[in-house]
Structure formats: C-alpha cells, structure tokens
Amino acid sequence: MNGGTPMSGRDAKQPEGSLQTSGLTKSxxxxxxVDGVTVSFRQGKVNALIGPNGSGKTTFFNVVTGMIKPDSGTVTYRGRNLTAKAPHRIARAGIGRSFQLCRVFPRMTVLDNVLAAAQPKGLKGLGSGHGKAETEKARYWLTRMGIEHLEHAEARNLSWGQQKLLELAGVLMTEPELILLDEPAGGVNPALIDRIADLVRELNAEGRTFLIVEHNMELVMSLSDHVVVFDRGRPIAEGTPDVIRADERVLEAYLGV
Ligand SMILES: Nc1ncnc2c1ncn2[C@@H]1O[C@H](COP(=O)(O)OP(=O)(O)O)[C@@H](O)[C@H]1O
Ligand SMILES: [Mg+2]
Incomplete structure (x- = not known):
C-alpha cells in the first residue's frame, strides 16, 4: 500500500504510483x-502484471490505453485523469503500448511501419512524405532494436521476434515515458528474448517506466522490480519477485486450485 496520500496535480516527484487505477471495472x-481493480505501478521501474490466461491482463491494458471504455472506475497517470480518453490522447500523455498479437502492417516496409507508428492516428498522413528528422529518428530506433539492416524488407518477411522489435521501435517513436508491453516474449526465440530483455533494461536505465504482461516467469522475475498478480480480474498479490515467488495464492491461482 502506498500510504493513501492524495494525489495532487502533476507532481513528477510522486514516489509511487505513476499509473494508478481505482475501482476499474469492465464486463x-x-x-x-476487470473487476474493481485498484492498483498502482512504480514510476521509473519495471513493473510486471502476471496471472493465468483469462485473468484480465489484456483487458486491463485495453482500458488503460483507451481502446476499451471501462464500465466504472478511473485511470490516472501522474495525477492526470485519463479515464476513457481516446487512445491518441493517452499516447500524448506519455503512454505507449505493444499488442499481444503484434500490430505491424505486413506488406509495408520496416521503415514505413515505424514511420506509420509515429502518426498519432495510424495510417493517416502516410504517403505524404516524412521529414528528414522523422526518418532519422525511425532509423535510430531501428538501430537500437538491431534491425536497421531490414529497413527495406516487408514486415511480413521478418521473424516473429523481429516483428516484436519492429513494433517496439514504432512505440518508441512517440517518446513514451511509460511503455506497456503485452507478452513481448510470447512465441519469440530465446536469442531474441534476451535481446528484448536487454532493451527493456537499457530503456529503463534511460528513465522509461515499463509495465509488462508476460508468461515467461524467468524473464518476469529477472526483469521486474514490482510484480502485480491478477486472478479472475482482480489483483491477488503484489510485491518484489521474491515476495511473489513465495506467495501461495499465486501458485494456487496458476494451478486453478
Ligand atoms: N472483446 C471481448 N469480448 C468478450 N469477452 C472478452 C473480450 N475480451 C476479453 N474477454 C474475456 O475477458 C476475460 C479476460 O480476458 P483477457 O483480458 O484477454 O485476459 P488475459 O489477457 O489475462 O489472458 C476472459 O474471460 C475473456 O474471454
Ligand atoms: Mg492477454
């Protein structure tokens, strides 16, 4: 618990709870x-959200990022109320996300995909040419992801893991301070999982906050500072990886006891 101090304005020095929800519900x-979720994540840290299949993790992401409107409850980020705001408004507030099933345009080139992701409303504005600065920025993020050599390839010709890196490059184009990743390692080969883990560490060291949904427990436990566990739409445990590992409720949730 974080002491119940009321949040005021946009205080960047808030010790905890960059992203907070209160009573968030979606049926x-x-x-x-998502069943009345009141939770807060740690600014500047790597946070994980875990739980069995169907426990509401993706729906929680969808509500937080404005893809789905909640039935009730609130979402605030650094003291700003973002409840039910449109996705591009939430992106502008500094929150970026990736998707469980990866969102890239399969027949567009890698470079064009990253440029498209920088458009607040998706494909609109594509084809009208991009500024040199924007193209440079896209190349910068492709280089950070280690896929700059693929810039002219069509996205569909990339491996699944490379597509995840491509999607992440696109997310970074909007300069998010909080990045939500939905199963970044799902279906990805071990070498690229290590690459993704290193990137998360690097980007976090550069000041970006993460909230990661992931089933690969080894990855979650090695990357995260703070773990929240969902079961049937509700948080049932939270704490450091060590605390979570030792929590019997978590094991029971996974075993379906
Ligand atoms: N668009 C939808 N329509 C109907 N049911 C949905 C929809 N999205 C999710 N659900 C249901 O909500 C529950 C939580 O799903 P989800 O958020 O995808 O869980 P998780 O990501 O933890 O696996 C599941 O029972 C799922 O079937
Ligand atoms: Mg999911």
Whole structure:
C-alpha cells in the first residue's frame, strides 16, 4: 500500500504510483474481465502484471490505453485523469503500448511501419512524405532494436521476434515515458528474448517506466522490480519477485486450485 496520500496535480516527484487505477471495472456480457481493480505501478521501474490466461491482463491494458471504455472506475497517470480518453490522447500523455498479437502492417516496409507508428492516428498522413528528422529518428530506433539492416524488407518477411522489435521501435517513436508491453516474449526465440530483455533494461536505465504482461516467469522475475498478480480480474498479490515467488495464492491461482 502506498500510504493513501492524495494525489495532487502533476507532481513528477510522486514516489509511487505513476499509473494508478481505482475501482476499474469492465464486463463483457456475463464475464467481468476487470473487476474493481485498484492498483498502482512504480514510476521509473519495471513493473510486471502476471496471472493465468483469462485473468484480465489484456483487458486491463485495453482500458488503460483507451481502446476499451471501462464500465466504472478511473485511470490516472501522474495525477492526470485519463479515464476513457481516446487512445491518441493517452499516447500524448506519455503512454505507449505493444499488442499481444503484434500490430505491424505486413506488406509495408520496416521503415514505413515505424514511420506509420509515429502518426498519432495510424495510417493517416502516410504517403505524404516524412521529414528528414522523422526518418532519422525511425532509423535510430531501428538501430537500437538491431534491425536497421531490414529497413527495406516487408514486415511480413521478418521473424516473429523481429516483428516484436519492429513494433517496439514504432512505440518508441512517440517518446513514451511509460511503455506497456503485452507478452513481448510470447512465441519469440530465446536469442531474441534476451535481446528484448536487454532493451527493456537499457530503456529503463534511460528513465522509461515499463509495465509488462508476460508468461515467461524467468524473464518476469529477472526483469521486474514490482510484480502485480491478477486472478479472475482482480489483483491477488503484489510485491518484489521474491515476495511473489513465495506467495501461495499465486501458485494456487496458476494451478486453478
Ligand atoms: N472483446 C471481448 N469480448 C468478450 N469477452 C472478452 C473480450 N475480451 C476479453 N474477454 C474475456 O475477458 C476475460 C479476460 O480476458 P483477457 O483480458 O484477454 O485476459 P488475459 O489477457 O489475462 O489472458 C476472459 O474471460 C475473456 O474471454
Ligand atoms: Mg492477454
């Protein structure tokens, strides 16, 4: 718990809780995917959100990033109320995200994909030419991802892991301070998982906050400062990786006891 200090304005020095939700709820028909979630994540840290399949992690991301409107509850980021704001407004507030199933345009080149991601409303504005500075910036992020040699390749010709890196390059084009990654290692080969882990560490050392949904426990435990566990749409445990490892409720949730 973080002491219950009320948040005021946009205080960048808030010790905790960069991203906070209160009573966040979203149901689909009879299924309450996110069930009254009150949680806060650590600014400047690598946070993980774990839990069994269907526990509401992706829905939580979708509500936080404005893809889905909550039935009730609030989302605030550094004291700003972002509840139910449009995705491009949330991006402008400094939050970027990747998708579980990766969102790239398969028949567009790698470079064009990154440039498209920089457009606040997606494809609009593509084809009208990009400024030199923007193209340089896209090349910079492709280089950081280690896929700059693929800039002229069509995205569909990249491996799955390379597509994840491409998507991350696109996310970084909007200069997010908080980055939400939905299963960054899912389906990715071990060498590229290490690359993604190193990138998260580097980007975090440069001041970016992460919130990562991931099933690879070894990766989660080695990367994270703070772990939140969901079960059936609710947080059931939170703490350091060591605390989470030792928590029987977490094991029970995974075993379906
Ligand atoms: N668009 C949707 N329509 C109906 N049910 C959904 C939808 N999205 C998610 N759900 C349901 O909500 C629950 C949580 O799903 P999800 O957020 O994808 O979980 P996770 O990412 O933790 O696996 C599941 O029972 C899922 O079937
Ligand atoms: Mg999911």
């Amino acid at each position: 689909f028909g009879g299924v309450t995917a």
